[in-house]
Amino acid sequence: MMNKKSLEIYVHIPFCSRKCAYCDFLSFPGNERTQRDYTEKLIEEIDYQSAFAKEYQVVSVFIGGGTPSILKTEDMEAVLNALNSHFDILPDAEITMETNPGTVTQEALLSYRKAGVNRISMGLQSADDKELRYLGRIHTYDEFLKSFQRVRMAGFDNVNVDLISAIPGQTVDSWKNTLKKVTMLKPEHISAYSLIIEEGTPYYDRYGDHVEMESYSMTKEERKRLMALPDLPDEDSEREMYYLTQEFLMEQGYERYEISNYSKKGYECRHNIGYWTGIEYLGLGLGASSYMNGCRFHNTTDLSDYRNASFDQDEGFTQALRQELERLSIEEKMEEYMFLGLRLTNGVSAHDFVSNFGQNIRNVYGQVLDKLEREGLMEFKDGYYKLTSHGIDVSNYAMSQFLL
Ligand code: SF4
Incomplete structure (x- = not known):
C-alpha cells in the first residue's frame, strides 16, 4: 500500500471573553448562540474538507484561537469527535488544545482527554497581576495556578505555558520572578515571546510610532485607562530580559529548540516543528491558513461569510471560503x-533540502551561507546549517539574506 503523506491540522476557535489590548489575532467575544452556530459550521467544514485529505495521515492537531476552552464542553466534544471520525489521525499524533486560565473546568479537561487531546497549552503571559491587567488579560496569576492544577489532575503530562516579556511597566526583576514562578511548576514546554506592538490594536495607539489615533469602539473611560498605562521597558532592559530568558530557562533544564520556544527533552512541540520543517497543513475554521499541494490559501476572515459558506458544491465553497489561493514558485x-x-536551533538539513528540491543547498545558497559563516552568524555541523547564538540574536538580518 502506498505510504500516506503527513498532514497537520489547525482548528481555529475565534472566541474570547474579552479582547486583550495587544492582540491582533482573529478573535472576538461571541455569545452562546454565535458559538453554537460556529461549531455547527465548523463540523460541516471538517466533514467537507476531509474528502480532500484522503491521501494524508494526520500527525498533529492544534486547536487554537481565540480561546478554544471557552466553547461549551459538548460543543468541543462534537468538534473533536468529528475530527476523529473524518480524518486518519495517527494513534500517537500530538493533539494540543489552547486554553486560558479561568476558562477550564475539571469536567471539560477530562472530556478533552477522553477525546484524544494529549497536550494543553496555557496562556499565562505574566505571573504579575498588575502586568496582566495592563495586557487586558481576564485572569490573575492565582486563577492560572488553579487551572494549572486542574490540568495536571486531569492527567495531562505535556503542558505548555505561554509567556510574554517587555510588557508595559515590566522590570528585569519582575520578568525573572515570572520565569521563577513558572519553572517551579515544571511545565514541559515554555513559549517566551517579546511583546510586539501590532498595528490595529489599542496598544498601537498607546505605544506605536505614529500620530493618528485608530478609532476603536472604546469608551472615554477605557481610553483614559489605556493612555495611563506605564511606558514599555527601554531597549536595554528589553535586551536584558531576552538574554535572561535563555540563561534562566536553560539553567532550569529547558532546551531552546526554536528562537522563542523551550522544552524539556522530548517535549518539543511536534506541531510547530512540523510547520517549521515544511509539513503540509490544513486549517479549519474562520481565517485558518493552509498549505497543501504547493498551494497556500486561507479561509475567509468574515464570520458571516463563513457561516453562509456552502459545503454542498465546489463552486460555493471556493468562492465563499477559500481566499488568496497562491501557488508558490520553487x-x-x-x-x-x-x-x-x-x-x-537544529537548523536546516542539507540532506532534506536535496530531497525536497532536488538541488544541493550550496548550489542555491552557497554564497549566502559562506558570507553568514564569515560574519559569525551561521555554522555547519553534522549535516545541518544553523544560526549561531549571535545569528539568532540578529535573525531578521540573517534570514533576509535568503531571499532569492
Ligand atoms: S486571549 Fe489570546 S486570542 Fe484572546 S484576545 Fe487575548 S491574546 Fe487575543
Whole structure:
C-alpha cells in the first residue's frame, strides 16, 4: 500500500471573553448562540474538507484561537469527535488544545482527554497581576495556578505555558520572578515571546510610532485607562530580559529548540516543528491558513461569510471560503523553507533540502551561507546549517539574506 503523506491540522476557535489590548489575532467575544452556530459550521467544514485529505495521515492537531476552552464542553466534544471520525489521525499524533486560565473546568479537561487531546497549552503571559491587567488579560496569576492544577489532575503530562516579556511597566526583576514562578511548576514546554506592538490594536495607539489615533469602539473611560498605562521597558532592559530568558530557562533544564520556544527533552512541540520543517497543513475554521499541494490559501476572515459558506458544491465553497489561493514558485518554497527552518536551533538539513528540491543547498545558497559563516552568524555541523547564538540574536538580518 502506498505510504500516506503527513498532514497537520489547525482548528481555529475565534472566541474570547474579552479582547486583550495587544492582540491582533482573529478573535472576538461571541455569545452562546454565535458559538453554537460556529461549531455547527465548523463540523460541516471538517466533514467537507476531509474528502480532500484522503491521501494524508494526520500527525498533529492544534486547536487554537481565540480561546478554544471557552466553547461549551459538548460543543468541543462534537468538534473533536468529528475530527476523529473524518480524518486518519495517527494513534500517537500530538493533539494540543489552547486554553486560558479561568476558562477550564475539571469536567471539560477530562472530556478533552477522553477525546484524544494529549497536550494543553496555557496562556499565562505574566505571573504579575498588575502586568496582566495592563495586557487586558481576564485572569490573575492565582486563577492560572488553579487551572494549572486542574490540568495536571486531569492527567495531562505535556503542558505548555505561554509567556510574554517587555510588557508595559515590566522590570528585569519582575520578568525573572515570572520565569521563577513558572519553572517551579515544571511545565514541559515554555513559549517566551517579546511583546510586539501590532498595528490595529489599542496598544498601537498607546505605544506605536505614529500620530493618528485608530478609532476603536472604546469608551472615554477605557481610553483614559489605556493612555495611563506605564511606558514599555527601554531597549536595554528589553535586551536584558531576552538574554535572561535563555540563561534562566536553560539553567532550569529547558532546551531552546526554536528562537522563542523551550522544552524539556522530548517535549518539543511536534506541531510547530512540523510547520517549521515544511509539513503540509490544513486549517479549519474562520481565517485558518493552509498549505497543501504547493498551494497556500486561507479561509475567509468574515464570520458571516463563513457561516453562509456552502459545503454542498465546489463552486460555493471556493468562492465563499477559500481566499488568496497562491501557488508558490520553487524559489518561494526554498525561501520559506530556509526562513522557517532557521528558526529551529537544529537548523536546516542539507540532506532534506536535496530531497525536497532536488538541488544541493550550496548550489542555491552557497554564497549566502559562506558570507553568514564569515560574519559569525551561521555554522555547519553534522549535516545541518544553523544560526549561531549571535545569528539568532540578529535573525531578521540573517534570514533576509535568503531571499532569492
Ligand atoms: S486571549 Fe489570546 S486570542 Fe484572546 S484576545 Fe487575548 S491574546 Fe487575543
